[in-house]
Amino acid sequence: MEEDKTPEALNRLAREQMKKKILNDIMVDLTVCDVEGWDKREYIRELHELIDSLAPDGRTANA
DSSP states (O other), rough: OOOHHHHHHHHHHHHHHHHHHHHHHHHHHHHHHHHOOOOHHHHHHHHHHHHHTEEEESOTTTT
């Protein structure tokens, strides 16, 4: 009997859509940084720290 991969495929699609939404939001924030003269690198570092905090030991679930 073949395993149904539909839930996994839907989850993968939903994740890709969410990543695009997040990236679009970040791009808007970076544009605001440009317009206001704020340091984009500081914002990017903050995002990086936030993402790194999700895997504090440096490993991902797949590693």
